[in-house]
Amino acid sequence: MQTISGRSLAGRSSHVARVSQRARKACVVRAAAAVEEKAVGTAWQFTQPAGKGLGWYTGAEDGYLYVDQLRVEDIRKQVPESPFYLYSKNRIMHNYQAYKGALEGLNSLPCYAVKANNNLIIMKELAAAGSGAVLVSGNELKMAMAAGFDPSRTIFNGNGKLPWELELAAEKGVLINIDSEFDLENIAAAARKTGKKVKVLLRINPDVDPQVHPYVSTGLAGSKFGIRNSHIQWFLDAIRAEPLLELVGVHSHLGSTITKVNIFRDAAVIMCDFIKMIRAEGFQLQYLNIGGGLGIDYSHQGQVLPTPTDLIDTVRDIVKELGLTLVIEPGRSMVATSCALVNTVTGVKTNGNKHFIVIDGSMATLIRPSLYGAYQHIELTKPSNAPQEVFDVVGPICESGDYLGKDRQLPTPEKGDGLVVHDAGAYCMSMASNYNLKMRPAEYLVEEGRLRKVRHEETLEHHMAVFEGL
Numbered sequence: 491m492q493t494i495s496g497r498s499l500a501g502r503s504s505h506v507a508r509v510s511q512r513a514r515k516a517c518v519v520r521a522a523a524a525v526e527e528k529a530v531g532t533a534w535q536f537t538q539p540a541g542k543g544l545g546w547y548t549g550a551e552d553g554y555l556y557v558d559q560l561r562v563e564d565i566r567k568q569v570p571e572s573p574f575y576l577y578s579k580n581r582i583m584h585n586y587q588a589y590k591g592a593l594e595g596l597n598s599l600p601c602y603a604v605k606a607n608n609n610l611i612i613m614k615e616l617a618a619a620g621s622g623a624v625l626v627s628g629n630e631l632k633m634a635m636a637a638g639f640d641p642s643r644t645i646f647n648g649n650g651k652l653p654w655e656l657e658l659a660a661e662k663g664v665l666i667n668i669d670s671e672f673d674l675e676n677i678a679a680a681a682r683k684t685g686k687k688v689k690v691l692l693r694i695n696p697d698v699d700p701q702v703h704p705y706v707s708t709g710l711a712g713s714k715f716g717i718r719n720s721h722i723q724w725f726l727d728a729i730r731a732e733p734l735l736e737l738v739g740v741h742s743h744l745g746s747t748i749t750k751v752n753i754f755r756d757a758a759v760i761m762c763d764f765i766k767m768i769r770a771e772g773f774q775l776q777y778l779n780i781g782g783g784l785g786i787d788y789s790h791q792g793q794v795l796p797t798p799t800d801l802i803d804t805v806r807d808i809v810k811e812l813g814l815t816l817v818i819e820p821g822r823s824m825v826a827t828s829c830a831l832v833n834t835v836t837g838v839k840t841n842g843n844k845h846f847i848v849i850d851g852s853m854a855t856l857i858r859p860s861l862y863g864a865y866q867h868i869e870l871t872k873p874s875n876a877p878q879e880v881f882d883v884v885g886p887i888c889e890s891g892d893y894l895g896k897d898r899q900l901p902t903p904e905k906g907d908g909l910v911v912h913d914a915g916a917y918c919m920s921m922a923s924n925y926n927l928k929m930r931p932a933e934y935l936v937e938e939g940r941l942r943k944v945r946h947e948e949t950l951e952h953h954m955a956v957f958e959g960l
């Protein structure tokens with residue numbers, strides 16, 4: 491973590507180091523206790539890996555919830571914090587390999603969208619597997635460098651990039667997407683200031699409707715992202731006039747949770763026209779960047795959704811015909827299904843004709859249901875014959891909009907039971923907040939049958955540190 495500690499972080503990092511040391515010690519003690527209790531295995535090694543699956547599933551024989559080889563109930567006994575995020579490394583790697591396989595036969599650059607999940611350990615795993623990264627802030631860029639992503643396989647994107655962020659990107663040699671007239675001016679200024687030649691892509695709005703929630707639709711003509719298409723000649727002239735800028739490609743990102751690949755095809759056809767027009771102006775374009783956006787089956791109803799192969803195959807001929815390198819920027823489809831938020835039931839209550847399960851997780855831990863009305867599947871971690879009711883699953887936050895699920899048919903749980911919110915690997919922890927002074931939770935990763943802590947729970951000490959010395 492040294493690499494990301496700037497001057498302003500220096501004081502804080504020693505404080506964090508102290509806290510982490512304590513937390514590490516606590517882990518070792520707990521792990522040792524677990525080993526003693528079960529008398530087999532090393533620290534974090536579970537003694538009875540009963541399941542064999544990949545990612546999350548219900549044990550066919552015992553009805554318990556599993557992640558990879560481990561029973562979530564067993565994990566809960568080992569983990570002192572609640573709620574906590576729990577990941578399957580297998581599942582993340584499997585998703586990444588699905589993209590790698592889909593891209594075979596093409597020149598390609600798969601870039602993981604760090605905004606979906608910025609856990610440093612997960613980022614390191616993806617960097618080590620060869621993924622590039624797409625970033626939207628200077629801090630994401632610093633984290634990506636700390637995680638070991640290759641800067642030349644990294645893209646900096648965004649509609650409000652700041653001068654210091656652009657200078658850092660120029661210095662590191664990452665590709666930069668141009669989003670507007672002022673963004674182009676700022677990128678050129680960063681290139682001049684650092685004396686570095688910068689490779690740039692033009693972010694174009696193909697104006698194709700991704701048919702998703704308006705908050706996650708990004709490629710329509712009236713979107714805040716991307717350049718004004720009718721102004722393209724101005725951009726080409728401005729780039730030509732700036733010797734330190736090299737135009738190498740075009741970018742589009744239509745939106746997120748997209749469930750039909752013909753939408754990507756429609757956009758790629760439009761981008762193809764732009765590429766031909768820009769090439770005719772004498773630019774040597776190499777990259778077609780179709781962004782991210784592939785959806786996943788949040789419903790858990792066996793919905794058949796397009797795979798990475800379906801996505802890539804829908805644009806394969808265009809990429810080949812134009813001799814391009816295909817850039818993709820998947821976030822959600824890489825990490826969402828790998829994770830669940832594991833909560834503890836605080837109690838069950840009824841008001842009027844409404845039944846509620848109150849859990850310790852909340853909109854502060856996982857905001858997607860409250861923010862977008864998003865559905866994320868919910869289940870208990872162990873089988874139960876208790877009477878079923880239709881419940882709203884709610885958190886302890888002082889907002890009526892604080893819910894994780896509405897109208898969910900579930901067995902009535904006991905206080906202390908485990909309840910998970912599925913598909914929580916993308917835009918959940920990365921969007922968590924400290925609202926009501928709830929601290930962002932710990933994260934754990936299942937890796938080859940072992941449980942590994944990959945993030946400490948934030949503490950009030952961390953939070954108070956930002957007020958130190960005022």
Ligand SMILES: Cc1ncc(COP(=O)(O)O)c(C=O)c1O
Binds near residue numbers: 624747781820822916
């Ligand atoms: C420019 C850009 N690229 C990639 C992504 C990742 O999208 P997704 O997580 O839907 O794959 C996003 C987020 O929507 C984005 O804005």
Ligand SMILES: N[C@@H](CCCC[NH3+])C(=O)O
Binds near residue numbers: 605708746916917
């Ligand atoms: N935060 C959104 C996705 C945003 C994608 C970024 N442009 C979600 O949770 O679904």
